[in-house]
Every structure is written in structure tokens, then in C-alpha cells.
Amino acid sequence: MISNLLASTATDASLPKSPPSNDTWMPIDASTFASHVDGLYDFLFWLSVVAALSIYGVMFYFIVKYRAKSREASEVGDDVSHHNTALEITWSVIPLLFCVGIFVSGFKGYVDLRTAPREALEIHAQGQKWKWLFTYPNGHVDSELHVPVDQDVRIIIQSVDVLHSLFIPAFRTKMDAVPGRYTDLWFRATKSGEFPVFCAEYCGTSHSDMIAKAVVHEPGGYDAWMEEIVARLDNMPPVELGKLMYDQQGCKTCHSVDGSTLVGPSWQGLWGKTRTFADGSSAVVDENYIRNSINDPMSQVVQGFAPSMPTYQGKLSDKQINGIIEYIKSLK
């Protein structure tokens, strides 16, 4: 447990980190929505502060001023009216006016958030336990969301298993991923940099590790990144492809490569080991074992671990599975 405590305070370099914000409450603003949302939030914040402090002020003034001396004195409140039409209309109408104004402003902003422009870069996002996969117009699939700055981007969202929700705080937007239907969101990034992407709808064991990175590129940077990654993928040695799949396909959410135990067994030193399963049988870790674990994980759950791994049947190509096998071999 002590080692756990120490490990947890060390920062994980692979996790995204929010860049410092210049707003007191909100995270850094990196999309065109931020000015509306932050402005309205600030207005509501100060309105609440004034309203709350007024109520508290009056309340504590009354408590101090009209504090009873003692029970023995049997004092009673002054005989004042317990009804005052003018006062009651005033304190009903003023909040009502505020509410109408706030509603209209929120409505306008919401319509804007939900109405994607016709001409936008379209990227598909797929939520699954416990990772995001982004498919770009040229077919490239990546675990990171790369977008150009100052360009409209529409994300078409779907889920292959349970509900998820794509949440990018820096862009002030979020939308649920619902299995069986498409949802979408759009934004126009205003700052280049890296920002966290969360899953905001509870989805089970590793919900809180379903964190991705949004990378906003300077003008030209998006195309350059795309060219580079496509070229790299074409001639990648199997071990490197396996490492990439490990990072992208969500393997790393549950399996470490440094010997520490996460949700599932670590891959370090796994090759050639004998594993005992929940039903008492056992097997040696070889090519067939790994392939089977990926495609039908429930058939061989290692003793001491929860049966929580989703199947990857049909989601990984033979080339990709071979890559993962080679990568595990390399983790001595």
C-alpha cells in the first residue's frame, strides 16, 4: 500500500495536463464557445454571490438584532403583518426577470453549441470500454484527437458497448455516446496546444482512466502530422506497431508494461510464463494464448483478476494482433 501511495503521487507522463488557465474558475479556454459560456457563468457567479450574501446578511442581521434574551422572559415576536403584497410581488418579479434573461441567453448559446456548420472537418469518435478512437477522413484511426486551429470541426460520436460521453473542458462542450445511434458535437479551436479529453458518463471499471488527448495544431501542422503518421504506419516493424496498438487500443488502461498490477496482469515478463485460470486449468503464454486472450478474454481469466476485459474480436487485424504478440515478446 505504501508503494501504491508513493506511486500515485508521481506524475504519469502519458496523461494529458491542462495548460494553466487565466480564468479563476474555468479551465483554459480554447474554443469559440468559451467566451459565451464563461461570460454567462461569471454573470451567474456574481449574481449568486450578491443574492446569497444579501440573504445571509439580512438573516444574520435579524438573528443578532432580534435575538431573544432568555426563555424565562417568554418574549414573543412583534405583532407585525405576516403578509405584504407589494414586497411579495417585488421579490417574485425580480427573480422572474433574471430567470427569463438567463434562460434566453442559455438557450441561444445551446442552439449554437448544437448546430454544426455545414462545412466542417468531420472526425468520427467511437467510445468503447475504456478508450476513445478517432477516425479521420482519410481512414486513419488514432487514440488522440488531432484538429487544426481556427477551423470548424464536427465530431460524429458513437459507442460500441455502453453509454460514454465525450467531454473536452477546454472547448466547453460534451455529448453522450449512445450505442445504436449517432450523436455529434462541433467546435472551433482558438488556441493550439494539448488538452484533456474525458469520458463523462459512467461506463464501468476503468471509466476514470478513459482519458484521451486533444491536440490542436498551428496552421499547417495538422496536415503535416497526418502525412507523417500515415507514412510511419505503412512501414512499421511489428514490435512498434504492437506498442502503438497498446497505446491506442486501450490495452494500457488495464495492463502495465513495468510489472505493476493494474486492472489486469502486467505484460512485463509475461511471455513464456505459465498462467493458472479461475477454473484451475493452466496454459503457457505463447502466440495462441495471446491471440485467444484478445479475441475471447472470458475463456481464460487468470486467477486473482476480475473478468472485466471486453473482447477485441473483429476489432483488430491479424497484422495488429501479430504486432501485439511481438511487443509482448519484447517485454522481458
Next chain:
Amino acid sequence: MSSTATISPSDLGVIPSKAEENYLKHDKGILSWIFTLDHKRIGLMYLVSVLASFALGGFFALAIRAELFFPGPTLITHDQYNQAMTLHGAVMVFLVIIPGIPAALGNIILPLQLGAKDVAFPRLNLMSYHLWVLGALFFIASLVISAADTGWTFYVPYSTTTPTAVIPAAFGAFILGFSSIFTGLNFITTVHKLRPPGMTWFRLPLFVWALYSTAVIQVLATPVIGITLLMLIVERIVGLGIFDPALGGDPVLFQHFFWFYSHPAVYIMIVPAFGVVSEIIAVFSRKEIFGYKFIALSSVAIALLGFLVWGHHMFTSGQSVLAGTIFSAITFLIAIPTAIKIFNWVSTMYRGRIHLDTPMLYAIAFLWVFTIGGLTGIFLSTMSVDVHLHDTYFVVAHFHYVMMGGAITSFMGGLHYWWPKFIGRMYNEKLARIGAILVFIGLNVTFFPQFLLGTRGMPRRYYNYLPEFQELHQLSTIGAFTLGIGFVLTAIYLIQSVRKGPKAAANPWGGTTLEWQCESPPPYYNFHDTPEVNRGPYDGYQHLKFDKEIQGYVPAE
């Protein structure tokens, strides 16, 4: 309201019991409790059960907060955390807050405030309690088998696919629904049929109005969650395909069904709290409540409007913009009567004579935290702002300010206000005030930082989190343990008072509602002679004087 000129002091005196034993001593033996038909004994059993559940739910809360002191795995695993999070929510909602004020406090106080000998259907009342116990046993069964990890919301398709024991938990909630419906039916009938001569609708105490409004929601909304959970169970067992998209169902439909109950359920939790606070503030300000009719009728209005806002939980679910807009607009409408109630309570204190005993401390704490809970609700009903805040810690903070800060704080206020009536003994006032202050501080330290966490983008139901959120999480955890200490202290002095507390007078606070004209603890049949009512519920403070000898109020000669 009736003019005070017609009241004579003797109208406020204790109605003698004619030497009957009080309800605690009337019968002996465990069976005389388990099968009692007496509303006070049933209420007391509810109270003990609800408080035990509160301890269980609180234990899960502390486990969650302790784990979150550091990011990454520390004390418990991913799955244990998700189970603790689910059970904390389910226990607190279904076993504590929903039955807390109506079934525990209300069961004892409602007939007393109506000058009645019992509720309308005593056997149904006992059945409600037995069903509550059965439902709670199913929750515990789920806990023992392999605790559900769905969150208290049971969202599909996660809840239809997870290997944990979802069925016992859902079936437990299904049974608890019947308990809640029966209590609601019972209370509606009681208010209609058992009012004493002279007690018109506008002479009902505000606590009765609140329980009445709550009962209407319980009867109308609870069947929906019952049938929804049943469909969920059938879906899990035979693959019905109503909600699961793999079978052609629609998971968003489940959310509509779920919130069609669970939003009104928010009012099942908070409207009774309004009733308790109205009673306490009037009595401890020694002054008639300001805007009686408004408070009474707005409870009914909130109860009914509450049926039309469920979609505000779903602004990011993919529901249409038009639907979201309508739900947002109606939600703003509900905010107005709620705000006005706060103004009414504060106005009641104006030129009163305020006593700061423990119940009043809780009522003031309620006004403080509920104001924050209400105002932050405005943020969330504003659609564009909600898109950012939805499913973050901002929401967690908001509903804890309302549920914990509103409902539990007022439950604690009511518990301390009526404790001398329930038990016939006083608790240690000094320790009680320390407890109230610890709870108030703990509550704010726990939940206020969570508004900031949510605004900065920290999603809810997270076992692990980015290091940038650590300081605020640690502050929140410190607050949670302060809360824990406050409640442990409360448990200690309350238990101690049962045996060692000084005897309580019939009317220790100088209340003018009928329960204070009953002895403490009440005789078995409450009132030997049915009282006649010729005044409003908060008329007549000037006719009561404090008698130091008995530490209670008696009619002024």
C-alpha cells in the same frame, strides 16, 4: 387566518391522558414492536432503521473520500470504488432521504399535528415498514453477493451487461417503491379524513402541507420507477430488448423513464424539508410564519411542476434541442417559488424573538446551504452552461448541497426539534450545538470545493483523476471526515439521552401546533379527547409562558 382575539390560553394547554401509559411503555416485548399498529412505534422503528442506513451510506461516503485523497489506486480497487459509489447513492436516496422525513418523522408527527389517534390505515402503515425492511434486505443481499456497480441511476446498457448483482438491488428499489406508495396513500387519506373539528385546510401546519404534497408525488411518480426497474430486471433475465440497442431497444428511453420518477423524487426528498424548516423557524422566532398561504400552496405547485422537468437531466443525452428548451424553461419556473420560500422564512425572523437552540441552528444551516444549492441549480438549468458542467463535480456539489445540505440538515433539525416528544427526554444541548456546527462546517468544506472541481472539468464517478485536481479533492476529504465526526458525536449524545437525559416537558420550545398539546412521550392514543381547533397553527405564542420548573411552556394564566 383566524384572529388571535378568540383564543384563550387554555386552548394551548396539554390535553390530559387520563392515566394511560405512554406509547413506549404501553406494551412490552419485541413482538409488541414488530407487529405494532401504533404510528409512533412504527415511526420510531423507521427512525432507527433510517439512521442505521445513514451510517452505512456514510461509511461508503468516507470510503470514497478516503480513496480520493490521492489520485490513482490507494485503499480500494477500481471495482470496489464503483460499488461503494453505487451503494452510497442507492442507500442514501432509497433508504435514507426518501423515507427519512415522511416515514420516520412524519409518521409520528402527522397524526399528532392533526389531533388524531393514528394514521387512516394503521395496518397499511405497518406493511409499509415491513416492505421497507424487505427492500433493505435486498440491498444488503446485493452487497453480499457482488455489489451492483451501476451507479444509483442504473443506466442501461451498462446495468444490463455488468456481471455484478444488479437484480437484487433493482428489486430492492422496486419493493421500496411500494413502501413509499403506501405511505403516500396513507398520508393523503389521513389529511383528508382525520382532521379534527375546526381544522380547515388553511389551519393545517405547514409540515402537514409539505407531507401532503410529498404524498401526492409518491403516489403518482413511484409506479413509474417500479415498472422501469421491473423492465430492467426482465431485460437482464430474458433479453426483452426495450432498452438494449443490441436488441433493438433505446437506452435513452430508460433515462426518460428513470428521470420521470427521479426528478419528482427530488421533491419527495426536499418538500418535507421545507415543512420542517417552516415549523422550526416560526416556533424559534416566536412569531407567526410570513406568507403562510404562499408556502403551503407553493409546495403543491412545486410538487406538480416537478413532474415536467425531468429532461433537464438530459441536455447532453442527444435529446432534441426543442425538448431541452422546454425542460429548461419549466425548470426556471420552479426556481421562483423556491426562492420566494427562502424570502418568507427570512422575513419570519424579522422582529421575532429568536432562540438559537439546536433545531434553529439546523434551520439556519438549512437556509445557508439550501440558498447555495438553489442558486447553483440556476447554473445547471441554463442549457449552454450545463453542457460544460453536466456530469462533473459541479453537479455532485449541487445535489449534495440540496440533498445533504437541504434534506439531511432539515431532517437533523426536525429530529432535534421533536426528539423530546419522541423519547420524552432532552439531549445534551451543548454537545448538540457543537454537533450542528461541526456538521455545518463539514458540509461546506466537503462540497464547496467540488463546485470548483467541476467547473475546472473534473468528471464525476471518477476513481482516478488528473494530479491537477488533487488539492481540492484533499480539502473535500477533510470536510467529509469533519462531517463524520459531527454525526458520530450526534449519535453519542442522542443515545445517551435515551437513558440519562432529563425528562422533557410537553412543550419545551413553545410550539402552538397540536403535537405540543400532547404529553412527552405521547400516550398510546395520543389525545384522550379530540381537540377542537379555533385558530391557525402558529397563533397564540403570546398565550404561552416559560415555566422554569419543568423547562417547558405552559398556558399563561
